[in-house]
Amino acid sequence: MAFNWQSPPKGYLKMNTDASCKGNPGKASYGGIIRDESGGWVKGFHGKLPGLYTPLEAEAWAIIQGLNLVKKFGFRKVLVETDSVGAMQLFSFRHLHQDHPMKDVIEEGLEILVEYECVIVHTRREGNECADKLAELGGRQMRDCNVIHTPPTEVVKLLLKDRFGDNWRRVTRLSQHPLWALPLKTIESYANSAPNPIKSLPLHHHPPPVCAPLMPPIGFLHHQPSSRGYLLQPPSLVILH
Numbered sequence: 001m002a003f004n005w006q007s008p009p010k011g012y013l014k015m016n017t018d019a020s021c022k023g024n025p026g027k028a029s030y031g032g033i034i035r036d037e038s039g040g041w042v043k044g045f046h047g048k049l050p051g052l053y054t055p056l057e058a059e060a061w062a063i064i065q066g067l068n069l070v071k072k073f074g075f076r077k078v079l080v081e082t083d084s085v086g087a088m089q090l091f092s093f094r095h096l097h098q099d100h101p102m103k104d105v106i107e108e109g110l111e112i113l114v115e116y117e118c119v120i121v122h123t124r125r126e127g128n129e130c131a132d133k134l135a136e137l138g139g140r141q142m143r144d145c146n147v148i149h150t151p152p153t154e155v156v157k158l159l160l161k162d163r164f165g166d167n168w169r170r171v172t173r174l175s176q177h178p179l180w181a182l183p184l185k186t187i188e189s190y191a192n193s194a195p196n197p198i199k200s201l202p203l204h205h206h207p208p209p210v211c212a213p214l215m216p217p218i219g220f221l222h223h224q225p226s227s228r229g230y231l232l233q234p235p236s237l238v239i240l241h
Helices: 056-072 085-090 104-115 129-136 153-176 184-191
Strands: 013-023 026-035 041-053 076-084 121-122 147-148 223-227 229-233
Touching: 013 041, 013 085, 013 153, 026 056, 026 129, 041 129, 041 229, 056 085, 056 104, 085 121, 085 147, 121 147
Parallel strands: 013 076, 076 121
Antiparallel strands: 013 026, 026 041, 041 147, 223 229
16 A cells, blocks of 8 residues: 555546544544646635534545535545544445434435445555645534635645655745746747646656646646736745755
């Protein structure tokens, strides 16, 4: 088993979930992240759980909230990772005991798993750091569930670490590259051939001049209209120190 985060198989998304519990039982929060096969951000979520929960219950609720998000956005073929063996096992039982406090919601989650072709597997904590950070951030929220469309600043370094390993700091050099300041018409010859830098940055040498595709991808790169056409610029999320 690999300890670090691994990309999902081709054609799959990967959702990592985690929970934070202050006591047993205690106040709890949860978080999760959905990424594509290239490690690009798709969606995130976090929030507080009302009342008191055991760590196992909180981990199970993190999975359930993630599955609800899968259903809401119609994602299919999702590999769900949790660092809680107990929570994973809860979803492996087709028939929980009638007195189990989470029987109804677990069964609802199982229906989503089947309908949307999802699979739950276990991962090490080292492969779940983004979800862990989102669960921590969830404890600061006022709402039960928040859908996150762009990566929070606190998670960006972990995203890059998962994607590029020890070489993730090289991504920050893109923010100083002069190409970012050029109008699109100057670099349009590159636009259709150069992929998203966040997904394709060479790991063994300095990055060559690259730019985004004409259509903004899921991830960190965006287009901004200007009087001279379109300017490509790195968002603040990848300007790290």
